[in-house]
Amino acid sequence: MSNVDVVITGVGATTPLGGDVTSTWDGLLEGRSGVRQIEAEWVDKYDLPVRIAAPLAVEPTEVLPRVQARRLDRCEQVAMIAARAAWADAGYSEPSEDNEPVDPDRLGVAIGTGIGGPVTLLHQHDLLRDSGLRKVSPLTVPMLMPNGPAAHVGIDLRARAGVHSPASACASGAEGIARGWEMIQAGHADVVVAGGAEACIHQITIAGFAQSRTLSTRNDDPARASRPFDIDRDGFVLGEGAGVVVLERADHAAARGARVYGRLAGTGITSDAYHITGNHPEGIGQIAAIEKAVRAAGLSKSDIGHVNAHATSTVVGDVGEAAAVKSALGDQVVLTAPKGALGHLVGGAGAVEGIITLLSIYHGVIPATLNLENLDPKVQLDVVTGEPRKVELTAAINDSFGFGGHNVALAFTAA
Amino acid sequence: MAENKLSNEEVLEGLAKIVEEVAGVSADEVTAEKSFVDDLDIDSLSMVEIAVQAEDQFGVKIPDDELANLKTVGDAVNYVSSNAA
Numbered sequence: 001m002s003n004v005d006v007v008i009t010g011v012g013a014t015t016p017l018g019g020d021v022t023s024t025w026d027g028l029l030e031g032r033s034g035v036r037q038i039e040a041e042w043v044d045k046y047d048l049p050v051r052i053a054a055p056l057a058v059e060p061t062e063v064l065p066r067v068q069a070r071r072l073d074r075c076e077q078v079a080m081i082a083a084r085a086a087w088a089d090a091g092y093s094e095p096s097e098d099n100e101p102v103d104p105d106r107l108g109v110a111i112g113t114g115i116g117g118p119v120t121l122l123h124q125h126d127l128l129r130d131s132g133l134r135k136v137s138p139l140t141v142p143m144l145m146p147n148g149p150a151a152h153v154g155i156d157l158r159a160r161a162g163v164h165s166p167a168s169a170c171a172s173g174a175e176g177i178a179r180g181w182e183m184i185q186a187g188h189a190d191v192v193v194a195g196g197a198e199a200c201i202h203q204i205t206i207a208g209f210a211q212s213r214t215l216s217t218r219n220d221d222p223a224r225a226s227r228p229f230d231i232d233r234d235g236f237v238l239g240e241g242a243g244v245v246v247l248e249r250a251d252h253a254a255a256r257g258a259r260v261y262g263r264l265a266g267t268g269i270t271s272d273a274y275h276i277t278g279n280h281p282e283g284i285g286q287i288a289a290i291e292k293a294v295r296a297a298g299l300s301k302s303d304i305g306h307v308n309a310h311a312t313s314t315v316v317g318d319v320g321e322a323a324a325v326k327s328a329l330g331d332q333v334v335l336t337a338p339k340g341a342l343g344h345l346v347g348g349a350g351a352v353e354g355i356i357t358l359l360s361i362y363h364g365v366i367p368a369t370l371n372l373e374n375l376d377p378k379v380q381l382d383v384v385t386g387e388p389r390k391v392e393l394t395a396a397i398n399d400s401f402g403f404g405g406h407n408v409a410l411a412f413t414a415a
Numbered sequence: 416m417a418e419n420k421l422s423n424e425e426v427l428e429g430l431a432k433i434v435e436e437v438a439g440v441s442a443d444e445v446t447a448e449k450s451f452v453d454d455l456d457i458d459s460l461s462m463v464e465i466a467v468q469a470e471d472q473f474g475v476k477i478p479d480d481e482l483a484n485l486k487t488v489g490d491a492v493n494y495v496s497s498n499a500a
Contacts, residue, residue, distance in 0.1 A: 067439030134470070138463040 006184050006265075007415065009258040010090025010246030011355045012082040012195075016239050016342055019058030020085055024352070025359055028341055028367035029388050033223035035237050035343050042203040050210045051219040053201045054226075054239030054343025060199075071139055072152060073117035074199035078242035078348070079149030080156065083111070083193050087157060090246040091258055095158045108161040108189035109154040110179035111244065112172030112196040114347035114402070116146030119202050149197045150176075153244075161189040167347075169402030170310070172196045173243060174350025178267035178408055180247045190252045195244035195351035209238060212277065214314055226344075227371035228311035228337030229318050229379050236312040239343030243351030245358075260415040261362050265299065265395070268292025272405030279317060279401070283324030289407035290328035290397055297411040299395055301329045304411075306366055306396035308357040311337035312344050321399060322379040334391065335383045336360075340370030350400030350408060357398040358412050365390050421499055426473065426492045433468045434488075437461050447489035455488075475499045 013020060016034025017027030027034070034054040043051050060077035061069045069077055088094075092101040120143040127135040142148055147165040154163035162183065166175035173196020180194030209215045216235035218225035226237040245264075253260055270292065272285035279286070294301055307325050311318045318337075325333060338356050345352055360366045365388050372385040398410045421429075431445035438461045451457045457465070466477045469491070475498045477485075485491045 065439065067437075134467050138460040142460075 004185050005250035005263065006181055006247050007250045007253050007260045007263050008245050008358055009248045009253050009260055010086040010088070011261065011358070012085025012087070012089060013241065013243040013352050013355060014056060014058060014060070014078050014081045015241040015345065015352055016054035016057055019063065021355060023057070025356070028338060028356065029365070031341070031368060031370055033341055033370060034239065035222040035225050037219070037222055038201070046203055046207065048203070048206055048210060049217055050206050050215045052216065052222040052225055052237055053206070054237050055201060056240055073120045073143040073148060075113055075117055075197050076143065076149045076152050078199050078240065079111050079197035079244070080152055082195060082197065082242035082244040083153040083157070086193060086244040086246050090248070091256070100158060102191045104158045104160040106161055106190040107157065107159040108163070108180065108183045108192040109150050109157070109159045110164040110166065110176045110183065110192055110194040111150035111153055112166035112168065112176035112347055113146050113149055114167065114169045114172050114198050115200055116148060117144035118200050118205070120144045122202065122204065153193060157193060159193065168406035168408070169404055170344065170346050171350055171400040171402035171406040171408045172347035173352065174354060174398065174400035174408035174410055175269065175406070177245060177247070177264065177351060177354050177410055178269055181264050181267050184247060184249055190249045192247045193244060194247050195242065196347045196349070197242035198345055198347035199240040200346070201238055201240050206238060216313060224371050226313045226340050227373070228309065228313045228340050228369055229322070229376055229383050230372045231374045231376045233313040233315065233318065235314055236339065237343035239345045241345045241348045241352060243348055243355050245351070245355060262358050262415050263413045264410060265413040266293045266295065266297030266411040268296060268409040270407045272407065274405055277403050279320045280405070283320050283327065285405060285407040286321060286324035286399070286401060287328045289409040290325065290399065293397060293409035293411040297395070297413065299411065302332065303395045304329050304333055304397055305391065305393045306360060307333045307335050308353050308360065308396065308398045309335050309337045310399040310401050312339055319376060319378040321401070322381055325399070326381055329397070331381060333381065334366060334389065335381050336366050337369045337383070338367065340372060350398065353400070354398045354410050357396050357410070361393045361396055361412055361414050364392050421473065421496060423492050423496050426495045427488070429472055430469060430488065430491060430495070433465055433472065437464045437468065445488055447487065447492060449488045450486055451488065469495060473499045
């Protein structure tokens, strides 16, 4: 069991369902889909088999000041928007030289991303090839580096206790939150701004994922394409977005009278050591991660009432996860899979879904899994479908898994 | 590119627009006596962008060792005016 009580005092996000946490949460409860047809010319140009994605509901350039936006890759932009929202939501004022609401030496950042700024990399390469060196931006490297989102947030908030950027593919956002929790447990920080970000909807990522046969090709019906746990699922939908939370030592939050959404009671990180993209057939890494998080939280498996699943809508992944959850926790848990509505935000996914898990406890309601019409009979658990379900929760788990065999489980409990 | 030599006023006006575009400093604030770094808070990365855009707009070459000497807006205006094609 962990020694330090860590609470969440602020949440921020920008997603395919909305430009903030409230609109994203409302979109989930209303059963809206963030998936749409890709309008870019490259879909036809390369005759891509996948013509759908889940783009941001609100363009970052409409939110950030113009000059700041032009100095940031889109992945950095969404991280900045989510982080500032979380910071303000926690009740902190904007930091400046004369105003440091948290001691900078006790403030950390941990924001992960799957791949950072490949869109910048490719665009600048095009400029070099077509127009020569003079046209390459001096900001190329800071815009493409995967630590860029975390670093920019750290500078913006004046965080000096360490800035970290876990890269664990689709588990990066959850690992960012877990890393933040570890920083507080280890005594390195009192407050950590933690989460994940991704913005890489581009011909090369769509082409690459399409070639690995992991994306849905339900091009003529975008809103119904992402359907976790449904018998007719055929792959995930690539999305973009960011989620960030403010993690805080409970006594630090209490001393300033902060509103507390709940606790991050424990985290569990494991690795499969099995295959670069495939899940371990017995789900040993997933099971171990969930069990670790439950143990770290000082809970027993029967305490866990709800799992916010990673379930991406792939044929193999969803049933593997359901079996792992059942094995780790038993069959009392109620599942939901937000990717039915959000698509897959890759490095942003675990953080946004961590926030949704937390809000499910806070509001006592679990959003339904969009597009789950016929439950795959191999999924032998209760999955919320149709309407959101009101249920009093004391503890819930958020799963995240990534290419490379990364498994992260976050255990949230009520305040 | 102008066929006749540009006046200092014309260069200042063009340069101010570039600085506003790249660094977000209002063009009105870009006046001859201002230091790029100390007064306008422009970093070395933005200076490279400003130099490239100025080269294109005014038909002038600004080598790195010359760029390092352009401390104020006035320095840049004088350099461009005397070296423009």
